[in-house]
Amino acid sequence: MNKGLFITFEGADGSGKTTQLNLIKNFLEEKGFEVVVTREPGALDLGKKIREILLHYDGVVADRCELFLFLADRAQHVETFIKPNIEQGKIVLCDRHTDSTVAYQGYGRGQDVKLLKDLNKLAVNNLTPDLTLLFDVSTEVAQQRVGNEKDRMEAIGLEFHKKVRNGYLELQKENPERIKLINANNSIETVFEDTKNIIINLIEEK
Ligand code: TYD
Numbered sequence: 001m002n003k004g005l006f007i008t009f010e011g012a013d014g015s016g017k018t019t020q021l022n023l024i025k026n027f028l029e030e031k032g033f034e035v036v037v038t039r040e041p042g043a044l045d046l047g048k049k050i051r052e053i054l055l056h057y058d059g060v061v062a063d064r065c066e067l068f069l070f071l072a073d074r075a076q077h078v079e080t081f082i083k084p085n086i087e088q089g090k091i092v093l094c095d096r097h098t099d100s101t102v103a104y105q106g107y108g109r110g111q112d113v114k115l116l117k118d119l120n121k122l123a124v125n126n127l128t129p130d131l132t133l134l135f136d137v138s139t140e141v142a143q144q145r146v147g148n149e150k151d152r153m154e155a156i157g158l159e160f161h162k163k164v165r166n167g168y169l170e171l172q173k174e175n176p177e178r179i180k181l182i183n184a185n186n187s188i189e190t191v192f193e194d195t196k197n198i199i200i201n202l203i204e205e206k
Contacts, residue, residue: 004086005206006127007199008097011135012165013154014142015184016191020135021093023192024199028091036085039095041073044081055151067105067116074098075123083127098124099132099171099179104153107167108160131202133195134172135184139165 009017021037028035042051050073054066061069074097085092098120106113137145139162146154172179180198184191 004088004090004092005130005202006082006086006092006094007202008094008099008129008132009135010096010099010103010132010168010179011184012137012139012142012161012168014145015135015137016145016188017133017135017184018095019188020133020191020195021095023188024195025093027196028199034088034090036090036092037095038077038081038092040077040097040100041070043077046076047073055153057152061152063105063109063111066109067101067111067119070101070105071119071123074101074120075125078124078127086127094129097129097132099134099168102171103164103167107170108156108164110163113167129178130206131198132175132179133198134168134179134181135191136165136169136181137184141185 009021011017025035025037040047041054042048050069053061054069054073082092082094101120102113102116105111106116139158142165143158143161169181172181182191182194182198186194
């Protein structure tokens with residue numbers, strides 16, 4: 001493996017993807033890989049300001065404003081952080097990326113899915129994840145895990161989150177090579193085994 005890898009972690013709020021991302025980080029580092037952990041929205045300084053609006057602004061945020069804020073964060077993140085790290089040979093693990101926009105703003109909010117895919121392309125400037133892990137969990141379980149302290153996106157409601165879940169599943173069917181489905185209703189240990197096996201396969205292929 002002489003070039004880095006780009007692996008994205010996707011799924012509902014409460015799917016457990018961030019826990020798995022951290023377990024995978026430790027696992028890969030023990031194997032001697034250089035790993036970088038990042039997330040969208042809001043990994044970097046400018047992005048943190050965008051994240052603050054997206055998750056905590058208490059006025060009205062128009063759907064298209066929300067969309068462009070997620071895309072603006074992504075464009076900056078890809079250009080100044082993700083691409084340089086991949087080029088340096090690192091494994092970049094990213095908590096949410098393009099599929100979140102299609103699932104949440106497209107399937108969830110009801111904006112034009114095809115258009116969002118094109119806007120994503122513009123934002124990432126020819127970067128596609130080598131692998132995307134989709135942590136799928138029933139919406140009821142996910143909402144229970146999130147609890148009562150909800151941010152602006154988490155507070156939208158059950159129907160919205162069901163549409164997001166279906167959107168993710170649709171994306172997985174369209175891209176079975178890139179997006180691997182993981183049953184995240186299972187225990188942390190079982191989900192970790194499944195995740196690890198998929199990543200080992202990817203590394204062996206490279
Ligand atoms: P975050 O606290 O990072 O949630 P999580 O730990 O579940 O990833 O919040 C990000 C929220 O923003 C989450 O509800 C999903 C949403 N989101 C979108 O709606 N569109 C996007 O493009 C991205 C990246 C995130």
